Structure formats: C-alpha cells, structure tokens
Amino acid sequence: MITFTFEGLPLEVQPGISIAAALITHGERITRLTRFNSNPRGLFCGIGACFDCLIEVDGQPNQRSCITTVKEGMVVKVQRGS
Amino acid sequence: MEVRYQVIVLGGGPAGLNAAKYAANSGCEVGLIDAGTRLGGQYWRHTGHEEFDQTVHHNFDQGSLLMDAVLANPRITIHSDTTIWSVSIINDEIVLRTKDGAFITQRLIIATGAYDRTLPFPGWDIPGVMTPGAAQSLLKGQGVLAGKRVVVAGTGPFLLPVASGLSNHGASLVGLLEASGKYSWAKNSLELLRNPAKAVEGLGYLLELRRGKVALRFRQAVVAAHAGADGTLESVTIANIDSAWQIRSTYKLSCDVVAVGWGFTADTAIASSLGLTLEVDEEGAVTVVVDDDQCATQSNSATQIYAAGELTGIGGSDLALVEGAIAGLAVADSTSDLKALKKRRNKLQRFAKALTKVYPVLPGWKSWLSEETTICRCEEISYSDIDAAKEEFDAHDARSIKLLTRCGMGLCQGRICGRAIADLMNSTPQERINATTRPILSPITLGEVAQEGLL
Numbered sequence: 001m002i003t004f005t006f007e008g009l010p011l012e013v014q015p016g017i018s019i020a021a022a023l024i025t026h027g028e029r030i031t032r033l034t035r036f037n038s039n040p041r042g043l044f045c046g047i048g049a050c051f052d053c054l055i056e057v058d059g060q061p062n063q064r065s066c067i068t069t070v071k072e073g074m075v076v077k078v079q080r081g082s
Numbered sequence: 083m084e085v086r087y088q089v090i091v092l093g094g095g096p097a098g099l100n101a102a103k104y105a106a107n108s109g110c111e112v113g114l115i116d117a118g119t120r121l122g123g124q125y126w127r128h129t130g131h132e133e134f135d136q137t138v139h140h141n142f143d144q145g146s147l148l149m150d151a152v153l154a155n156p157r158i159t160i161h162s163d164t165t166i167w168s169v170s171i172i173n174d175e176i177v178l179r180t181k182d183g184a185f186i187t188q189r190l191i192i193a194t195g196a197y198d199r200t201l202p203f204p205g206w207d208i209p210g211v212m213t214p215g216a217a218q219s220l221l222k223g224q225g226v227l228a229g230k231r232v233v234v235a236g237t238g239p240f241l242l243p244v245a246s247g248l249s250n251h252g253a254s255l256v257g258l259l260e261a262s263g264k265y266s267w268a269k270n271s272l273e274l275l276r277n278p279a280k281a282v283e284g285l286g287y288l289l290e291l292r293r294g295k296v297a298l299r300f301r302q303a304v305v306a307a308h309a310g311a312d313g314t315l316e317s318v319t320i321a322n323i324d325s326a327w328q329i330r331s332t333y334k335l336s337c338d339v340v341a342v343g344w345g346f347t348a349d350t351a352i353a354s355s356l357g358l359t360l361e362v363d364e365e366g367a368v369t370v371v372v373d374d375d376q377c378a379t380q381s382n383s384a385t386q387i388y389a390a391g392e393l394t395g396i397g398g399s400d401l402a403l404v405e406g407a408i409a410g411l412a413v414a415d416s417t418s419d420l421k422a423l424k425k426r427r428n429k430l431q432r433f434a435k436a437l438t439k440v441y442p443v444l445p446g447w448k449s450w451l452s453e454e455t456t457i458c459r460c461e462e463i464s465y466s467d468i469d470a471a472k473e474e475f476d477a478h479d480a481r482s483i484k485l486l487t488r489c490g491m492g493l494c495q496g497r498i499c500g501r502a503i504a505d506l507m508n509s510t511p512q513e514r515i516n517a518t519t520r521p522i523l524s525p526i527t528l529g530e531v532a533q534e535g536l537l
Contacts (some may be wrong), residue, residue, distance in 0.1 A: 014225070016129075016130075017224045017225070017226060018223075018224055020220075021220055021224035021226040024220065024226055024227075024228065024229075025226055029209040029210055029314045029315075030209050030312075030313060030314065031209075034462055035462075036462045037462055039207065039313075039462070040208070040209050040309075040313040040314065041207060041209060041459075042209030042210065042212075042314070043209070043212055043216055043220075044207075044211070044212050044213065044216060044459070044498075045197060045198065045212070045213050045215065045216055045498065046212060046213065046215055046216025046217070046218075046219040046220060047124060047197060047215060047216070047219055048117070049197045049349075049494060049497050049498070050459065050494050050497065050498045051460065051492070051493035051494045051525075052207075052459055052460075052494075052498075054493075062493075062525075066216070066219070069119070
C-alpha cells in the first residue's frame, strides 16, 4: 500500500491505480469546483477525453485524475476555479 | 527529438495492435504510438494482474496473445503514454508532434478508436454521473468499483457487459435500463442471426445478470440526476418512454453512481486534422471514408494514410481486428491474399450496421432538457444560454452558437457536447464534418511548445 494526502488527510491505497480510482475507494468523488459557478465535478468519461475530473497534484492544477497514477507522498487537492 | 519510422500506427487497441503486427510481419519497421500506459486500448484495458484481468473480460486471452506478440516483435517500437498534440503534412511527410518530440513517416495507420456518446440531461454534471466507459475503465483498468448502488442506462449492447461486470464484482445493480424497445431486435434479426457468436455473448451477459437478480428494463431512461447535501449523486429520475422517447411516467431510484451512454462517437480528430475525407451517417455520426484496403482519401500523393477500427464506423473489436489486419498488410504492399480477410470484414460490417438500427438514438431526448440543464460542461453553458443566443442574435447554426456562447470551446474541445449541440442545432453533414478538426489535439502549455523550439 502507498499513502498520499487529499485535502490534507492521509489516504492509503493500492499502488498503480489512478488518482480518481484512489479517491473513489475512499468515497471521495469531487475532484474540482467549476470556475464560474463553483459546481462540484468528478470522474465522467474515465479515459482522459472530457477534462471534468481535473485536480491539483503537488501544486500543479489541471491534472486529469482519471489518467494520472497516484504516487507515494503525492499532495492532492480539490481544484478550485481554473 | 525527431524519430522516423517506415510505418507509424496510432492507437494500441484491437485495430492498432493488429495493424502493427501485420505490417511488421510483412517486413516493415513500425512505430506504435499509444496514449495509454498499457497496450490494449479501451477494449482490452487491464490492470496487469492476469488473474483479475481474466475475470473482467469476455475474451482476454485473445487480447493477451496479441499484446504479447506485439511486445515481442523486434520490428515494432512501442511509445506508450504518448499523446499527439498536432499533426501536419510537411514536405511530403506526415509530422506528428508530441511533448517528447516529433514522429515522422510517409505511411500512417490511424486507429484512434471511439469514446462514449453522451446526451445532456438535467443533473448530468453531478459527481457520480458517468459514462459506462468510465465505470468499465475503473473496473477493468483499476480494479475499482465505481459505486455501491449503481444504475446502468442508455442504449446499446455495451450496457450489458458493463452491468454484468459491476454486478459480478459486488456492486448492487439497482437498475439496468435500455431505451430501445424489447422487439427492436426482431425487426433486424436477419443480419444479426448471421453472427451467432455475438448473440451467444449477449445471452451470456443476460444469464449472468439474471443470476445476480438484475432485470433489464426496456423503454426506460434516466431523465434527471439529483445531488444530495454533499453535492454528489443521491438519486435519479427514471422515465417510462414511448416509441418517440417522450416521457410517459416517472419514478425515482436512489443510487450513488449512474452510468449513462448512448453508443459511441468515433475519435476522428487526428484523421480530420490531416484532411482525410469524412462522411456522416443518418444518425449524424462522423467517420473516416476508406477504400477496400482501408486506405483513406487525402490530397497528398506522396503519403499513404490508412484508418482501421471504430473511426471508420462503430463495429466492435472483431471488426476492428480484421480492419487492422487489412490496413497492416496494405500499408506494407503485401502480396498476401486479402480475400478471406475482406470477406470477413464485410460480413462484420453488415452486422454492425444492423446493430446500429436496433439501438437508434431518437430526437425525443431533447424533450428531457430543462432550461437550467448544462449543455457544455467545460464552459458551463446551459440550454437557456443557447436559446438566448438564438433569440438575441438570430443564430441558427452550431458554429454561431459556439462563437456567441463559448459552448464546445472548453478543454474537451467539444468532444463531449459537440455531437449533442449539432443535434440540437440540426447541423448539416458538412457542418458536422467541419466541427471535427482540432488544430491543437490536446492541451499543451506555451512553455512546452517553446521547449520544442517551435516558438
């Protein structure tokens, strides 16, 4: 198992899975809040086409959580705005 | 960096893998470029844990053997995790740009596949609403269940393996809804009966689902999704619909995931950006036109571009494999006898056409929209925003609506909402074709472009 943090909380997951999958195993489904209306969004197409599951990884926004593999020590945050 | 190959294949799914294999076995040096981390494409998406992968695939052995053959072939160089952001023809050569540099060839096989076709409906942007492909990719590629109480809905044969996979791996499947009628099959049975293997596969899923006490309900559709206090999916409204997809009555189901899909849309972005001839079918689907050898039509005579698999028409993995094989042989100028392959392809194509008729998407879905329904997810454009632009500026075509409201101009570049907007605006076939080009195929920062020395 590996550990990463999401919104400051440590989460333990299987290595080798995507950030979206890692979050879903912990019941977390909101990856971002939209830039105009702050509406919650999460995984939608699951294959990197829709850009709805964007998330902030180690300070970098706009990472697609469905195709980015989770790594030990990653700091993952809900993406707010653009 | 610049890398040249005699033949480049785009896409590591069934069509691309077989194309690479056949071209390499006919003597070509092949570069296989794939956006995925592991070969297999969407169809053979896998975790790499053989025992688990066997449990979530209908026929994983076939894929496993093909992937092993491609990996072991000394004439094939594989570039995984490689996304193309621009394509062009420069000095009689096809130039494909990625963040790792340019790939150059004169002979290209495009096998970029397809993604789920989606339709907007009230609440479809709530976390927990996803495509069947998303639920499937979580299970097949990550070994993770999308949710605990799941509804699978929409239309098409793909709903069955998705539902059966989720149910077999422990999700409580609270609804499986097919918008088409129960007897839709009967009207097109002749061509369908010519392909008994597919009928057997379908029956297999139905029996599995029955064992899990899941009933397939016809003429029902998810017409709204509702969020709970935490902003994620809590329930869906399901409608009994008539033969024109108008709502007759509704009921609610609580669930934490709903997977809704309406067949597939071919990924023609690279093909279109290279200027290949495209066509539009009666359902508004845009596909690449190919000849008997899977060769596409384009203006540059020094280059050869082939297309195989879903982007030449949605037809499933068996058809994709055969088309890939034909393209692989043709690109290598192989003299091997293609007659049997072509006969099999033509038969599978007739089956695919018949299947499309069983699962049509009817315009009645437009009546499910409310004024507040989000149409463009990226730019947060609602149905009333589009209506207002129509009214205020007398805009009557999808392109004007796009320029006025920004719908279809977000990060997905209209891949998700584009076809629905074309349907809502009654776009002409030519307008639908024009909307498929993507000068920038995937987002790239100016810094990354500068690093490549292009600025």
